[in-house]
Amino acid sequence: MQNRVIKLSLFAMLLSLVTSCEVVGDIFKAGMWVGVIIVIAVVGLIIWLISRFRK
Template sequence: MNASRLSIFIFLFALATTLTGCAVIGDIFKAGAYTGIIAVFIVVALLFFIVSKMRGPRP
């Protein structure tokens, strides 16, 4: 397993163990729909950024 795959695995494992799904979803619904939409957009953009940095420059 190369270093980038290992770092992805460690990141996903840490994310899965530190965020409890029910608590996060409950807090988003308490905050409102627009807050939830913005939060989802930020998470998707962050994941896209991390994956693109791990892949390196494209030819």
């Protein structure tokens, strides 16, 4: 249980380091397809993390 809390805390800290405006600006500079790939990767990562913590 404590290991799970540590992992979630580290993940929350990582998310707080990246501001959403910076990310959106970089995606628009890189192009639409890069943005689509990033969104798919983030959604996949979230689904994977949720499935790992449910076990």
